[in-house]
Amino acid sequence: MAVRLQALTERPVYPVMRRMRRAFMRRLGRWSRGAYDVRLVYDHGEPVYKKVVFNSAHQAGRVAAALRAYGESVFVPSLRHHAGNAIWVDYVAGHAFDPNASDQPKRVAECFTSFALRPSRGVALADSGLIETLYERLATLSEHGVLDAALGRALAARIARFDGRQTLRFGFDYADPIAANLLTRADTGQTCAIDVKNVRQDGLVGLGVAKARARWLDEAGLSAILTHWQRQGLDDVVRSFDFVQVYERIERVAQQAATDIRSRGGIRKRDAKIDKLQTLLG
Ligand SMILES: Nc1ncnc2c1ncn2[C@@H]1O[C@H](COP(=O)(O)OP(=O)(O)OP(=O)(O)O)[C@@H](O)[C@H]1O
Numbered sequence: 602m603a604v605r606l607q608a609l610t611e612r613p614v615y616p617v618m619r620r621m622r623r624a625f626m627r628r629l630g631r632w633s634r635g636a637y638d639v640r641l642v643y644d645h646g647e648p649v650y651k652k653v654v655f656n657s658a659h660q661a662g663r664v665a666a667a668l669r670a671y672g673e674s675v676f677v678p679s680l681r682h683h684a685g686n687a688i689w690v691d692y693v694a695g696h697a698f699d700p701n702a703s704d705q706p707k708r709v710a711e712c713f714t715s716f717a718l719r720p721s722r723g724v725a726l727a728d729s730g731l732i733e734t735l736y737e738r739l740a741t742l743s744e745h746g747v748l749d750a751a752l753g754r755a756l757a758a759r760i761a762r763f764d765g766r767q768t769l770r771f772g773f774d775y776a777d778p779i780a781a782n783l784l785t786r787a788d789t790g791q792t793c794a795i796d797v798k799n800v801r802q803d804g805l806v807g808l809g810v811a812k813a814r815a816r817w818l819d820e821a822g823l824s825a826i827l828t829h830w831q832r833q834g835l836d837d838v839v840r841s842f843d844f845v846q847v848y849e850r851i852e853r854v855a856q857q858a859a860t861d862i863r864s865r866g867g868i869r870k871r872d873a874k875i876d877k878l879q880t881l882l883g
């Protein structure tokens with residue numbers, strides 16, 4: 602990690618309009634991301650690193666530790682330096698990730714599998730605390746009038762049907778695989794998870810895939826991943842995926858509701874939230 606940063610220059614990664622918006626929101630006191638910033642670091646005009654500035658040294662340390670534990674890989678930019686509240690990772694040359702490209706199912710499966718195959722620990726669903734979390738989320742959604750009594754009961758029954766003896770795995774996961782957080786490498790065409798703050802060391806394995814499924818991953822892409830996982834011996838993760846998907850959906854709707862209340866003073870798009878939960882009932 603002998604990086605000579607003094608000789609290098611830095612430029613913001615965000616386009617000018619986004620920076621102006623951030624400055625404006627800051628002045629209004631409505632900027633919630635604090636000092637968080639992403640910059641590219643250049644050596645003689647060539648991008649070499651991405652520098653991520655966090656709100657605290659603690660956050661930077663957490664991400665640095667996860668990257669160190671993950672190790673060098675084509676699927677995640679390598680950590681090169683860590684100081685105070687900032688980390689430096691390799692710049693990866695590539696182009697925007699296109700979920701519809703023909704080789705994408707294979708590429709995406711490789712990338713997610715590299716996370717799922719890292720060491721993980723098994724925990725029985727009944728001992729994981731996640732069932733209790735889901736019941737709490739349902740209670741909160743009912744209090745805020747998102748769920749009526751019938752839908753609340755139906756969702757609680759759906760959760761109660763899961764076998765508490767099934768094993769969940771906790772370990773490496775890429776927590777926010779939206780298309781903008783993935784990159785197609787120029788050198789090999791592989792998918793690289795560039796938004797390093799989302800590399801989790803003790804995440805629920807499979808949660809990232811469930812999130813990708815909710816955003817851009819189609820049914821065929823998902824089954825390609827699950828088949829690949831089965832072949833690699835990740836049976837627990839495949840068996841628990843139905844639970845993981847239910848968990849992801851309820852957590853997401855609950856988070857959206859909490860954000861609505863915090864920033865808008867009340868629930869918005871209630872029907873869309875109900876639809877998302879209703880589809881869990883099949
Ligand atoms: N290691 C990298 N190599 C090359 N380009 C990168 C790298 N990391 C990020 N980028 C580019 O910078 C953009 C923003 O990066 P990143 O996703 O890390 O920021 P961010 O934290 O998500 O910011 P925000 O949350 O506001 O979107 C990416 O969409 C990508 O275009």
Ligand SMILES: [Mg+2]
Nearest residue numbers: 781782795796
């Ligand atoms: Mg991002």
